[in-house]
Amino acid sequence: MQYQNSKVSKKTQISLYERMLKPRMIEEKMLILLRQGKISKWFSGIGQEAISVGVTSVMQPEEYILPMHRNLGVFTTRDIPLYRLFAQWQGKASGFTNGRDRSFHFGTQEFNIVGMISHLGPQLGVADGIALADVLKKNNHVTAVFTGEGGTSEGDFHEALNVAAVWNLPVLFCIENNGYGLSTPTSEQYKCEHLADKGKGYGMESHIIDGNNILEVYATVDKLCKKMRKNPAPILLEFKTFRMRGHEEASGTKYVPKELMEKWAQKDPIANYEKFLLDEQIIDTQKIDAIKAKITAEINENLKLAFDENEVEISETKELKDVYKSFEYEHVKEGSVVENIRLVDAVSNGLKQSMEKYDDLVIMGQDIADYGGVFKITDGFVDAFGKERVRNTPICESAIVSAAMGLSINGMKAVMEMQFADFASSGFNPIVNYLAKSHYRWGEKADVVIRMPCGGDVGAGPFHSQTNEAWFTKTPGLKVVYPAFPKDAKGLLNTAINDPNPVLFFEHKGLYRSVYQNVPSDYYTIPLGKAAILKEGGEITIVSYGAGVHWALKTLEMHQEVEADLIDLRTLAPLDIEAIYASVKKTGKLIILQEDSLFGGIASDISALVMENCFEHLDAPVKRVASIETPIPFAKNLENNYLPKDRFAAELLDLLAY
Template identity: 60%
Template sequence: MTNLMNYHKYSFDNDTLINLYKALVKPRMIEEKMLILLRQGRISKWFSGIGQEAIAVGSTMALENDEFIFPLHRNLGVFTTRNLPLHRLFAQWQGKENGYTKGRDRSFHFGTLEHHIVGMISHLGPQMSVADGVALAHKLSKEKKVALAYTGDGASSEGEFHEAINVAAVWDLPVIFLIENNGYGLSTPNNEQYRCDYLVDKAVGYGIEGHQVDGNNILAVYDLISKLAKDIRKNPRPVLVEAITFRMRGHEEASGTKYVPQELLDAWATKDPVSNYENYLLEQGILSETMIHEIKRHFKQEIEENLEIAFAEPYPTASEEKELADVYFPYQQEIIPPQAPSISQKRFVDAISDALRQSMQKYPNLVLMGQDIAEYGGVFKITEGFVQEFGKERVRNTPLCESAIVGAAMGLSLKGYKAMVEMQFADFVTCAFNQIVNYLAKVHYRWGANADVVIRMPTGANTTAGPFHSQSNEAWFFHTPGLKIVYPSNPYDAKGLLNAAIEDPNPVMYFEHKYLYRSISDEIPDDYYTCPIGKAKLISEGNEMTIITYGLCVHWAKQLLEELNISADLIDLRTLLPWDKDTVSESVKKTGKVLIVHEDTLTGGIGAEISAWISEHLFKYLDAPIMREGSLDTPVPFTRTLEEQFLPFKRMRTKMIELRNF
């Protein structure tokens, strides 16, 4: 390691050199103050970036102010360089109402579209994929812009690191992935994280350009990122940059640095980015001691004044109504009826294709993404012919990178696009689970952005497809505030609910049963129309019992009601989140008997929540125990005889007879 910073080889004008110094000193001074406040108990947690400021400051200064940056824990310099009001930053760290997350999240876990910053979530890797989406939006809109996402040496071990870079490489996206290699992932040294000599060596594996830079040299970082950004704007492509640096304090203050050899800390202390650059400017006569003193005096005053503002601001007042209201992006659906009278016989699968095609026509900013959905038309041929009509920019084959593609959909939304992501089978959504439940679902509640994303989920059994192509996994998402879940049972609703889901600016999980694709058909409007999200449908009316179900089970229930000559209210929920309590309540009060059925396994299914709600709110109207039926609590078996036993159809018959006779 050398102490020589090689500042002299850069030929920036004095104004640039001084501005870089100011931008470098400011976050250091704020950090030093925060460490004092942490010891005083006036803030709760701190992730120190001392020793790494040159990376955040140099790279942010190198970008245009309207280019998106995706920072991590230790990138205070991004926020200060983008001139966020300090009193709001300080309020954020104190959990105040005026913070960017209104006290709902901490430290740098936030974004601000005004300043083109998208903050991290604790899982570290996902922001790289969201940067892909912003970069894709730049490319689709023909904007000569670049996105920049930070990651760490530790996070480079995550699958999202691979997926995001791979997608960016395949699609030639204008994005810089900047690795802050500070030697440790919390306490785990790099020799326990990876076996390559340097992380930049990974670039060749993705077929992209890679650069390494001294992350403590503000001029080296600024020079490299400036040149790369300028070139990428003209020649869109991803670039991997590894900035070699060191974390001089703990991962967060409570963890300390006892695991770091003292000689290593001593050696890196000599490469401090602030003191070295300051000494260089003094030696060159660009700054004087008086100028430095005045700069620091000004920042000290600014920090103290803004701290007083932040400390005087109130903490959030707990309001159940306000908290619930902020889970979703504000949206009032207006039901659109078909304008033309013409109708056609369409299968379930045709209705879905119809909705996608008409939504693509209605929304020029809608992008479809999924494996094999372009020329091949998808494994179920739902998007067949779409490439010819809408082009490959809007109908995009994706690598097998489910998580990165959902993240890219989130990034598109940040730029005002709509996105539909097709899971080839609902089972494969596990690979994107983190992006859905921790990014899409929480982004509005945390800092006010929205995820205008629909995820199509070909779901369900009865097709002898075995354990990995047959699962009903809607209950996994039913427990996640911020998502909406729709699950149509017929062609009319399939088209109307998919159109409605695409209209809705919130993230919607759209489940479509594979068995229904080509087994049912109906006459439905040819024109564009929508169905209400959150409103159940009464399929039949009767007095003996209420059957609450959705999807394929609606058809089984209709069949059994006819065979058994039972008079029942048959409720097709259609929307599972939020589910229609009013329709359920009205029916239960009338019939007094309830059977809840779903194809999903019985334990922990959606039926359990509905049953609990009825027990709590409608108990006095019940004339029998609430009954439930679902599939066996096993994985979905392959062989037909085993699958028939697994599915609830036969047990539904028994339960309906039992309930009638109670």
């Protein structure tokens, strides 16, 4: 291994040695503790220390790094107190996740580190969002994100590289090519000779670096970061290295040829560098012994602190409270000036006024800029706010959801337009695993609203007509809003944007241009989790939302003899279940109407909750009315048969007669 140290000071060379030695010695201690049963799992980065330490050493403290589970050197080089890391690995409260997650599945704003999730790919898009925020703030910062060679096969990798290239984002994409993805060798993972070659396809600069040579890593990355800070653009780095231990310790390394293991053992980044420093008389054995003694003492002292700490206390109240970031709703009253507008206009108006309210709010989506979006919600927004804040995106839902999270992490707000709610399936992973879980896991908000044009009765077929709110009401950590009227749409959207938690905001396409209402012209808010009582009567309770509310209103107009409470939920998570309980206790009967197919929908949960909590007040079984159990068909007669709007009246009258 050849070391070129002419441009690196002796002090820095010694520091790099100490910084590599520290994670190695921690790992060696952790492997002992693993065998003793004192930690549950370990993902070893032994042999790869030069990459983590080299990259982190050239990054500025305020620049974000997004590491993986073999990047202990990132955390130690950023000087995170060891007892906090040890507590994290033991599930103690002094860690970063209060025992809710393990390993390096955490982030810390204090040290500008954003840890991984097991699904690997989303953090690449998150890095894009963090870098975008830096570009918009003109910070001249670089964001570094790590992945393994196995992770480069995921779609998120390709989406994130493409977005970074198109938007000229200063992201340093670091691939640690360590030979194996669990047990699958690189020969079975990709066909190109070098992963760095993939950069050419995205029009970005790329380099191959000896990942075991600390001075090469340090000098090369330092040079590239200085260039990126002056001229923002992404760079792809492939670090050639090797995984000397199993994917995790239980996996072992029996699948690795012995000669390959021996070859890479000879390229150990610490042993070789130590010999170089000794040969160059930059360090001596006495200094090495002193460094090792210092690290050993630090490890032992901090381990004692972690071991002496009590187990995490169980508090169901705290567990539930920490799913969401606290949000103090600020009510803004409606003004007296109103205009009669459609639901589509109300959404556009609310979004525009929120853009005026928040200079750090960015809107992203396909075709939303000059074209104004397929539903023209953002028509004229580019002229008002510029293309930096109203951003067309490539067709890559997953990367853009992740980028929205990155904007939030770096102190901005994001609204993403899912062109059709159906397409959320392509961004499902970061929605339910990243946005939804981040605050519960490590206290990080996801200040993101995803607008979801949804719903049938428009002849759009199986891929443009779904009302898929039940995919998300099942997931703790998400808020789900579903207005039926223009006035509610504007006020609730404003509140959703104010809320620092992730909100799925459903907008029914069939209502966009068919429903008019007098809507206050000025900015105002409506609280989430508060249902609206549209009609009052003592015979029966009708609960619905979205287009179902209008179907129920039409039915009641046709059957004016029916005296019903009609509840428009408006928000599905949080759900105003107390309003439903109060009505059911008055009427004794409940019918729930939803557009979604019956099984597994929100109506099922409402029914179960009422049965469990209001059973003694019921005079009849709870009735659910919904679409049939098929995908949504295209032909109008088939779609009419699918939807419950024409069946609702008969079901309502039947329940009344029970």
